[in-house]
Amino acid sequence: MSAERKREILGFAVAVAIVAALPVVTRSAYWLSIGVFIALHGIVAIGLGLLLGYAGQVSLGQAAFYGMGAYGSAILTLHLGCNPWLAMGAAAVATGLIAYVIGVPTLKLHGHYLAMATLGIGIIVRILFNEGGHITGGPSGLPAVPNLAIGGFAFDNDLRMYCLAWPIVFLQVVFSRNLLRSRLGRALRAIHDSEIAARSCAINTAKAKVMVFVLSAVYASVAGSLYAHWVNFVNPHPFSFPFSLELVVMVMVGGAASIWGPLIGAAALTIIDQSLLQLGHVFPIAEDLDIVLFGIIVVLVLLFMPRGLVRGLSSQEAERRAG
Amino acid sequence: MRCPYPRLLIASCIVGLAVALVVGGGCAKPQPQQVPGGPPKVGEMPVPQPAGEPIKVGAIFSVTGPGAPLGEPEKFAAEMIEDAVNKAGGINGRPLKIIIEDDQTEEAKAVLAAKKLIEQDKVCAIVGPTMSGTTLAIVDSCQKAEVPLFSCAASAKITHPVKKWVFSSAQTDVLAVQRIVEYLKQQGTKRAAIICDSNAFGQSGAEQLRKQLGEAGIQIVDEEKFATKDTDMTAQLTKIKAQNPEVIICWGTNPGPAIIAKNMKSLGITAQLINSHGVANQKFIELAGDAAEGVILPCGKLLVADELPDSDPQKATLLKFRKDYEAFTGKPVNTFAGHAFDSLQMVLQAIRKAGDDRAAIRDALEQTKDFVGITGVFNLSPEDHNGLTKDAFALVVIKNGTWTQVK
Numbered sequence: 001m002s003a004e005r006k007r008e009i010l011g012f013a014v015a016v017a018i019v020a021a022l023p024v025v026t027r028s029a030y031w032l033s034i035g036v037f038i039a040l041h042g043i044v045a046i047g048l049g050l051l052l053g054y055a056g057q058v059s060l061g062q063a064a065f066y067g068m069g070a071y072g073s074a075i076l077t078l079h080l081g082c083n084p085w086l087a088m089g090a091a092a093v094a095t096g097l098i099a100y101v102i103g104v105p106t107l108k109l110h111g112h113y114l115a116m117a118t119l120g121i122g123i124i125v126r127i128l129f130n131e132g133g134h135i136t137g138g139p140s141g142l143p144a145v146p147n148l149a150i151g152g153f154a155f156d157n158d159l160r161m162y163c164l165a166w167p168i169v170f171l172q173v174v175f176s177r178n179l180l181r182s183r184l185g186r187a188l189r190a191i192h193d194s195e196i197a198a199r200s201c202a203i204n205t206a207k208a209k210v211m212v213f214v215l216s217a218v219y220a221s222v223a224g225s226l227y228a229h230w231v232n233f234v235n236p237h238p239f240s241f242p243f244s245l246e247l248v249v250m251v252m253v254g255g256a257a258s259i260w261g262p263l264i265g266a267a268a269l270t271i272i273d274q275s276l277l278q279l280g281h282v283f284p285i286a287e288d289l290d291i292v293l294f295g296i297i298v299v300l301v302l303l304f305m306p307r308g309l310v311r312g313l314s315s316q317e318a319e320r321r322a323g
Numbered sequence: 324m325r326c327p328y329p330r331l332l333i334a335s336c337i338v339g340l341a342v343a344l345v346v347g348g349g350c351a352k353p354q355p356q357q358v359p360g361g362p363p364k365v366g367e368m369p370v371p372q373p374a375g376e377p378i379k380v381g382a383i384f385s386v387t388g389p390g391a392p393l394g395e396p397e398k399f400a401a402e403m404i405e406d407a408v409n410k411a412g413g414i415n416g417r418p419l420k421i422i423i424e425d426d427q428t429e430e431a432k433a434v435l436a437a438k439k440l441i442e443q444d445k446v447c448a449i450v451g452p453t454m455s456g457t458t459l460a461i462v463d464s465c466q467k468a469e470v471p472l473f474s475c476a477a478s479a480k481i482t483h484p485v486k487k488w489v490f491s492s493a494q495t496d497v498l499a500v501q502r503i504v505e506y507l508k509q510q511g512t513k514r515a516a517i518i519c520d521s522n523a524f525g526q527s528g529a530e531q532l533r534k535q536l537g538e539a540g541i542q543i544v545d546e547e548k549f550a551t552k553d554t555d556m557t558a559q560l561t562k563i564k565a566q567n568p569e570v571i572i573c574w575g576t577n578p579g580p581a582i583i584a585k586n587m588k589s590l591g592i593t594a595q596l597i598n599s600h601g602v603a604n605q606k607f608i609e610l611a612g613d614a615a616e617g618v619i620l621p622c623g624k625l626l627v628a629d630e631l632p633d634s635d636p637q638k639a640t641l642l643k644f645r646k647d648y649e650a651f652t653g654k655p656v657n658t659f660a661g662h663a664f665d666s667l668q669m670v671l672q673a674i675r676k677a678g679d680d681r682a683a684i685r686d687a688l689e690q691t692k693d694f695v696g697i698t699g700v701f702n703l704s705p706e707d708h709n710g711l712t713k714d715a716f717a718l719v720v721i722k723n724g725t726w727t728q729v730k
Contacts, residue, residue, distance in 0.1 A: 030438040139523030232463040235456040238430045
């Protein structure tokens, strides 16, 4: 077993241990809910990290794909009486198809056309959610979305949801890691280093980029479905542009081009945010402190660790050892 | 190795600037003032100091984010009540502690805030959230945890169908439309046109108008829409003018309705303009200027408190609330502060009666009868968790740049 493989397994084991430890330490719905949100944001962020880190493309519409999953689940279960699992799958397939249709023309072009296209999609989707009449429940949304259940066992409390969401995250981590070692993954790495070199090796760069974009949309949709079946309510507001931007920040802070980076970014931002809110009770100096602090964090990370927290910290470690 | 100083310099400049902004902004924010007049006069009525374990009530308001114009006054109202209750001896001899969480107008943050209040702080009831979306996002958490929730938001979906643990103190547009239709029937109006914002507020109003005008036998001769950010509605109004309605009913929030009032004037439309409670604020008069004259709208009684007849059950409560709020915050009173006042006072009344057990508070809340609040007189029951009637609205006309009740 190579040293790299050992380190990989060790890292995975540590992550699983930390996640498994939380419900043992506390059964508070508050802490478990923070855990579930980190998992949901993490699922979207890992997908976006693959897109940003390997295909070198930014999507400013991930919140819309997250919303499509949530609304897909809500509409199929409430209006058509669909099984929640089936609804989740159908929503993911539909979201993937939409991403494919957007990706094919835009990813053939050079430059940040995908960012513009996804920005537009985000706005269109938001309008559809708002104006969808009784189908989407309009601006005030759809309440009473059913919980996910296996037989008679419903994932209806925070502990159960935590135990559902995190295994999905770990499955996704394993899948993404294997994907990066497949033919597509090698193509993506080649594109990451030099697109021209990759093309001269007969790699269909546009196709590889579309694949990873579709994958990121499907991940977002699955997370959105989990959100809808957990909170039991969807409305247009959480799926608008600011959340797309927040996701990009999570990926940038944690570091794209690594699987753990975006997950750590999601955890860091969620925890900092909640700590600030609680700190506000003790020092009520400024209520919009979080926005300022996130700005500072992004600037500092870009200046000192342009490859994100995960790579940044480990390379500094390596530098120190090399001394 | 590269020299890190330029980067450090940039970084420290940015951090310094940010800190300066935050501290400056923090100082500029008006802090709630103490009620002038100092501590309660001891000689008149000795007040026993509250003692023992505090009674904890949670509150979730949108203090920041898009909902801040609503959430901030609600927070001030809650702080004012906490202060007043504790100075008057607390609740059942125990001090009152209101734990206020800011949901930043985000559904996910509201969910976390609710779980924190329920599990960490172990509050006996929750007041808020400010917005309909944030309220509906935490309805299930409160239902499952069996914690009474008294929302300050207006969506009909909050209290219809009735949910065991969920109440709301804001008047719905159903009641506002009822008030308008009642007036139109008195006037013998036959032909109306409606023009509504395409947002949540406007479309929900349009739906109610269609339903209730139809039931009252008033014909809708034309129905138009506008987008929240539109700056000219001449096209829609020209179409409406051609249908020659007696009244035009507009449903939206500023600035759209003010633009419509101005456009109507320049097009020479003489039909009576009726607006919604969404523009019941000074801003509308400022924006519409002369064109605001003669506009009729339903609004909470707080705006016309001085004009109410002394026989009105709410008059004394409204005047006292306005005086206390303006003394405490140094800012003019507003309707949303009233929603927080009503929700919180009803919860406190229930705690006084039933103690701090969650289920007992819920049962007591459901029994609330003839509670004279800011928004109206509440009569809650197992079938109605809002408890208001159309009398919660006064119908006012704008005259000489101020509000006057329609006689």
